[in-house]
Amino acid sequence: MGFKFDQPLYSLSDEQEQKEILALWESEKHGGLWEGNNRLPFPLTFLIALVILTAFMITMPIWGQRPTAQDFANHVKLMDSPEVQRLATPEEKMKYVANAAYQMADNRTKGNLERHPITWDDLLNIAPQIKEIQAGKGKYPLDNYTVLGDRIVLANFEGNMRPDGLRERKQPWWDIGFTIDVFYVSYFILTVFLIVKRLPHFSRKPDMSKAS
Amino acid sequence: MLLKYLFAKNDEIPPGSATIFFGFSSIFWFVVGTGLGSFNAAKLAFPDWVTGTEMFAFGHMRQVHVLAVILGWISMAFGMTMMYMTPALGNTKLWSEKLGLWTVFLWNIGLSLGLLLLWLGFTSGREYNDLIWPIDLVVICGVLLPLGINVWMTIAHRKTQGIYITNWFFGACIFMVIVVFVVGQSPELFGLTGLTEAYLTFWFAHNVLGLWITPVAAAIAYYTIPKLTGNPLYSHRIAHLHFWAIIAFYSTPASHHLMSAPLPEWLKSFASVEGVLILIPAIAFVANILLTMKGKWSMFVENVETKFSITGVLLAIPLNMQGGFQQTRAINWYVHGTGWIVAHAHLALLGMSSFLEAAAVYFGLQQMLRRKLYSLTLANLHYWFFLVGFCIYWISMTIAGLIQGAGKIYEVPYIDVVVAEHPYMIARWVGGTMVFTGNVVWLYNMWMTAREGTLVPAGKYAHELAYER
Numbered sequence: 001m002g003f004k005f006d007q008p009l010y011s012l013s014d015e016q017e018q019k020e021i022l023a024l025w026e027s028e029k030h031g032g033l034w035e036g037n038n039r040l041p042f043p044l045t046f047l048i049a050l051v052i053l054t055a056f057m058i059t060m061p062i063w064g065q066r067p068t069a070q071d072f073a074n075h076v077k078l079m080d081s082p083e084v085q086r087l088a089t090p091e092e093k094m095k096y097v098a099n100a101a102y103q104m105a106d107n108r109t110k111g112n113l114e115r116h117p118i119t120w121d122d123l124l125n126i127a128p129q130i131k132e133i134q135a136g137k138g139k140y141p142l143d144n145y146t147v148l149g150d151r152i153v154l155a156n157f158e159g160n161m162r163p164d165g166l167r168e169r170k171q172p173w174w175d176i177g178f179t180i181d182v183f184y185v186s187y188f189i190l191t192v193f194l195i196v197k198r199l200p201h202f203s204r205k206p207d208m209s210k211a212s
Numbered sequence: 213m214l215l216k217y218l219f220a221k222n223d224e225i226p227p228g229s230a231t232i233f234f235g236f237s238s239i240f241w242f243v244v245g246t247g248l249g250s251f252n253a254a255k256l257a258f259p260d261w262v263t264g265t266e267m268f269a270f271g272h273m274r275q276v277h278v279l280a281v282i283l284g285w286i287s288m289a290f291g292m293t294m295m296y297m298t299p300a301l302g303n304t305k306l307w308s309e310k311l312g313l314w315t316v317f318l319w320n321i322g323l324s325l326g327l328l329l330l331w332l333g334f335t336s337g338r339e340y341n342d343l344i345w346p347i348d349l350v351v352i353c354g355v356l357l358p359l360g361i362n363v364w365m366t367i368a369h370r371k372t373q374g375i376y377i378t379n380w381f382f383g384a385c386i387f388m389v390i391v392v393f394v395v396g397q398s399p400e401l402f403g404l405t406g407l408t409e410a411y412l413t414f415w416f417a418h419n420v421l422g423l424w425i426t427p428v429a430a431a432i433a434y435y436t437i438p439k440l441t442g443n444p445l446y447s448h449r450i451a452h453l454h455f456w457a458i459i460a461f462y463s464t465p466a467s468h469h470l471m472s473a474p475l476p477e478w479l480k481s482f483a484s485v486e487g488v489l490i491l492i493p494a495i496a497f498v499a500n501i502l503l504t505m506k507g508k509w510s511m512f513v514e515n516v517e518t519k520f521s522i523t524g525v526l527l528a529i530p531l532n533m534q535g536g537f538q539q540t541r542a543i544n545w546y547v548h549g550t551g552w553i554v555a556h557a558h559l560a561l562l563g564m565s566s567f568l569e570a571a572a573v574y575f576g577l578q579q580m581l582r583r584k585l586y587s588l589t590l591a592n593l594h595y596w597f598f599l600v601g602f603c604i605y606w607i608s609m610t611i612a613g614l615i616q617g618a619g620k621i622y623e624v625p626y627i628d629v630v631v632a633e634h635p636y637m638i639a640r641w642v643g644g645t646m647v648f649t650g651n652v653v654w655l656y657n658m659w660m661t662a663r664e665g666t667l668v669p670a671g672k673y674a675h676e677l678a679y680e681r
Contacts, residue, residue, distance in 0.1 A: 030374070035376070056485060177478035184460070
């Protein structure tokens with residue numbers, strides 16, 4: 001069972017071994033069944049490459065990130081303004097605050113605000129918590145906190161180590177999970193390549209007329 | 213007859229006996245499982261129907277339905293196919309027909325006991341792993357291990373040097389599902405709670421689906437389609453890609469079921485990428501089977517087993533497209549915890565997997581009984597009731613899930629969501645009841661096949677004979 005590497009894309013088995021594999025292949029049927037030696041059609045090879053690329057692109061945290069406390073800082077700033085105080089109902093107040101905060105937000109925050117609308121009641125509950133963090137009572141800046149309904153909690157991310165020994169809790173665009181995946185997928189491709197290329201080249205079709 | 217053979221010598225038991233008992237047991241449990249499903253769906257569509265009795269509450273009945281289908285119908289159909297495909301593919305006979313019969317006997321007893329206890333309220337309380345651990349021990353030692361020993365020993369005693377792809381899957385999947393069942397008991401045995409329990413619960417649930425229910429169904433298609441069409445399997449090398457991609461990418465993404473839980477985000481990122489990569493084995497499987505059909509597509513219309521089989525293969529496409537993408541952060545926040553997921557689970561179990569198994573049970577029972585199907589009309593009626601009923605269920609629950617998702621995100625009052633969903637709950641009940649009705653017809657048809665089906669001459673396959681009636 002020797003490997004040969006002079007034409008790795010053709011076959012990793014030497015000529016003798018390819019003949020032996022093909023001879024075995026042609027000598028037996030499995031309950032009357034046998035398998036062809038066809039390659040994966042090229043469009044499907046392309047599709048698999050596309051799937052691998054898509055798997056990384058679509059799962060980036062940016063596409064599913066949770067709202068941070070920073071996203072609602074402008075809401076908190078606006079809710080005590082005279083314009084809002086003049087409005088009669090919570091619905092009117094919330095509509096005004098949401099529109100004004102949306103205009104002030106950058107593009108990334110706008111996406112988050114669209115996906116995670118907030119009620120006036122929840123805003124009333126998170127406002128003191130945001131103010132407390134802004135007042136420097138937390139060890140982390142606002143964007144290290146996640147908004148869960150009416151609560152502000154420390155985000156569940158493990159980012160870079162800060163000079164004070166704590167880890168950043170800000171959502172990264174790339175985390176260690178993706179690094180593990182890069183290695184995992186690479187090993188998979190290498191393993192399947194080694195297994196498949198040990199077979200006779202796909203141009204060699206087994207002649208099953210002799211099989212029993 | 214089963215009791216007579218249980219104590220007979222192995223050589224005195226007619227070959228195929230275990231297959232036949234497994235086959236009829238699986239259809240029986242399919243009728244029970246879908247009947248319970250129809251009953252449960254009626255409770256959601258008509259909330260005033262059968263109330264006041266604790267045992268008939270939805271919370272008691274739901275898991276009985278789920279496990280009757282998974283451990284009764286699907287797993288017994290797997291047992292049936294393993295009993296006849298494994299020896300056939302090794303050009304040998306089953307290692308122990310007697311062990312096969314004992315397995316099907318203990319399986320029926322253990323499952324009946326387990327479901328009864330579950331119905332009475334004895335439960336671990338963990339979804340898909342609801343049985344209490346002593347019953348799971350029976351499943352492992354009395355069912356899966358004996359089945360595995362029979363399959364592994366039959367493969368070891370094969371008369372071919374190579375091992376056909378179907379037998380790779382059979383041998384590997386039984387080993388993996390035993391590991392999954394053993395590890396899956398750890399929350400109960402070691403008193404694990406909180407996030408660890410949640411993770412292990414979905415590690416179990418994900419792997420029962422990914423390393424048992426879908427890959428064994430795919431392995432069955434690798435046998436039935438070449439056997440029915442007479443074509444060789446399109447590619448041995450694509451089968452390699454399918455098998456190793458299942459091992460690599462289906463065993464790892466359990467935490468994508470818990471994207472909203474406070475698990476480490478890196479673990480979710482890892483699992484989510486693997487979740488999309490589930491499309492790789494799906495592409496390999498579907499391509500291999502559809503290319504095997506070359507020149508024989510007329511059989512998709514003319515032959516009932518091929519019809520069931522190819523429908524299952526085609527349903528693998530939406531199944532994996534949904535499964536691959538619905539678990540990403542971008543989509544999961546919307547559909548998590550809604551009827552969309554219920555629709556997806558039924559697409560996997562009732563759609564892709566069940567259609568493939570039904571084809572194999574139709575084919576295998578005719579072969580082992582050496583009798584041609586009693587009525588092609590009833591078989592076609594079964595197919596169309598099954599397909600139309602399933603589609604009604606799947607589409608209605610998908611729409612209901614999108615409504616629930618919108619209601620969840622925009623904080624619509626819960627009762628308004630319930631009202632909006634009501635028509636889809638009725639549609640769900642209609643669809644499920646159609647599947648149940650089709651299965652009753654199937655049981656009758658197979659029973660009559662055993663009694664009155666035309667005898668198949670030696671050297672012929674049932675599907676090669678013309679109908680006499």
